Amino acid sequence: MSLVIPLLLATFLFCVGVYGLIARRNAVLVLISVELMLNAVNINLVAFQNLLFPAEAAASGQLFALFIIGVAAAEVGVGLAIVFNLFRNRATVDVDRVDAMRW
């Protein structure tokens, strides 16, 4: 199977994630964009595992993908908790208006 299609998909997902990360104002959507970028990386890991080490029993690419999914879950838990607290204190989740940590 050609590697082009999974890599194109991963690139597309990553670019969407980057765009969302930079452009969206809603903090929840920013977090979702981060998840998109992480999953683009997961696709890359799985694709290259099959291409480069097809006979490997340990399947470390897939294994790393599973780790990333787990870590991403934890990360999004922390992130959402921060967003909840932000909302409670400021009554907004607009990241443009959360700029207290500046010079």
Place this chain on the structure above:
Amino acid sequence: MESVLALAWLVPVLPLASAAVVAATGKRLPWGGAEVGILSVGAALALSAAIAWETFTNPGETLERAFAWSPLGGGFVLELGMLVDGLTAMMFLLVTLVSLMVHVYSRGYMEGEARFTYYYAMLSLFTFSMLLLVISNNTLQAVVGWELVGLCSFLLIGFYWEEKSNQDAANKAFLTTKFGDVGLIVGVIVLSAGMLGLSDTPFNFGETIDAAVSGELATGTIVLGMLLIFVGCISKSGQMPLHVWLPDAMAGPTPVSALIHAATMVTAGVFLLARLFPVLAQSALVMGVIAVVGILTLFFGGLLALVQDDIKKILAYSTISQLGYMVAAIGVGGYTASIFHLFTHGFFKALLFLGAGSLIHAVHSNDISAMGGLRRPMPVTFWTFTIGSLALAGFPMTAGFFSKDEILVSGDLWALNGFATGTYVYWVGIAAAFVTTFYMARAWFLIFTGEHRGAPHAADAHGGHGADHDAQADAHADAHHAAPNESGRWMLVPLVVLAVLSLTAGLIGSPFLQDEPNFEAWTATEVIEGTTYPFLAEYAAGAGVVAAEKGPSAKILHGPPTWHLDLLGIVLAAFAGAVLLAWRLYGKGLPDEDPTLRMGPLSRALVAKYGFDAAGYRYVVVPVRDRLSAWATRVSNDVIDGVVGGTGAAAKRLAGVTYATVDQGIIDGGVNGAAFSAAWWSARLRRIQSGDVQRYAGALVAGVVLLVLAFVAIR
């Protein structure tokens, strides 16, 4: 086999330990430290006796041990070591024995003194210093000991420092001997400089002697070095013209005079000459100078005792005269005779001084005109003092007889080699023996016979230079007129011991001991036995002496002493004549005017001490004090202060310039500039910190993209 000689280092160390212990804890001890001093010096004496016995019964046994305390490299090693041979053992025995006697005696004599403990610490320290000098195997260590005994002498002469005259006496002694010490140390340096390259240990006695005897050491070095070292001996051993400090040194406590200024320290010069005898025996000039100085001292020093009324000063001048005998003996090749006289003189002169201390203790005055009739109240002092006087006068069969006769015989033998100094030593020595007998008989008659005269001018006597302070003198002002009593047991036991030695110590060097072991074999080293005088054949030929005649005295050792009936007759006649004359003049008590003061110009010269003190005051003290010190003050104020002040001002100005340019300009400028630029940049760069998270993310992504592009471009 490890002989007792290997323990010799303990002999000086014991008194040193004693000095430290007494100084640290003496005041808390029941006897104020005296017990520590007596025990340790007693132990040192026991060890010395064992060493003396070992070397006496095995003549020639020698032990040298040393370690290098300063390996300077380049064949120049400084040693701390010990050289134990018969000469060392003899000095050990003399020093520790007299020191023990003085330690014991002082327990009674110094009782009640305020500085009793300090006194004992000093005594022990002195004993250590003297033993350090004696045990030394190199000249440098000997100089250290030499200076230390000088220091102890200074401290003990000025023991009663409350009185200005005693401070002056201590200063005079210290400065006069220091003058000679300069000569000594320069001489030592000259000798060692000559030894450089010949030996790794240029100060070593044995190597210096070997090099001198084998002719490796240049003659000029020997002459210059030995003459300079002899200058040190002149001052330390009270030879003319640097004898002036010794009579004044009587300002110290009497036991100190006995130990330091009669028996041991003043003989250090003679000891050093004896130690280096094979070196100085290489030069007729050096021996001649030594002989002349010794002859002048033994005669004119003795004459000075005639006009003294202070018992201690009589003994002091007598010591000068007897030291003159020893030095003269060295100068006429009487090596054995000289150190034999050193040995016996140590005993009988210490006895006389301690006896004088006993008398002073009883009558609270140094003045013999204040004594008189002391035979009955003080029998032990009387008998022991009489024995000491007989030994000093050289009465047959006493210690002084054998040793003094041997010196005269040495002179006689030296005359056979064609040297006039030998003849002078013989005849001047006999004349001085007459003088010695006369002044001792004068003192003896005035002290012991007739009626007790008391001290009418007791206050004057105490104000005098040599007046001995008595602890009880002030406390018991009325005791001046009370009948004098015999001293206590602490003082009498040393007197008896020394009296016995004054009678018997001469026997080991007497004609009774023809075979080894005797004194000559004991104190002779291998070098001395094998050495002859290199200049002798040449000189004797020039003086027209028949070769056969110079045979017996060409060697340094003269062989065992023999009886000289002619000399015995002359000595006895001189003794009898002197005693008879003294009896005629003083036998009936103190004359109205002392006959020794009625000899016209001679008396005036003697009272003025030949003008040495006056000349010394006028030509040394006054110029040094008034002119040299004024000049030095000017130099100090103008030149040195100017240099120091100028240096300071220049340094201050330089510092000002440095401050303005380097510190303020460069360093502060750099630091401030860094701070200002940091502030300037941070004011602009902090605007990046906008707090907008998405702008950070954008910058991050842009950075990654740039890095990837750069990476790809480089590939």
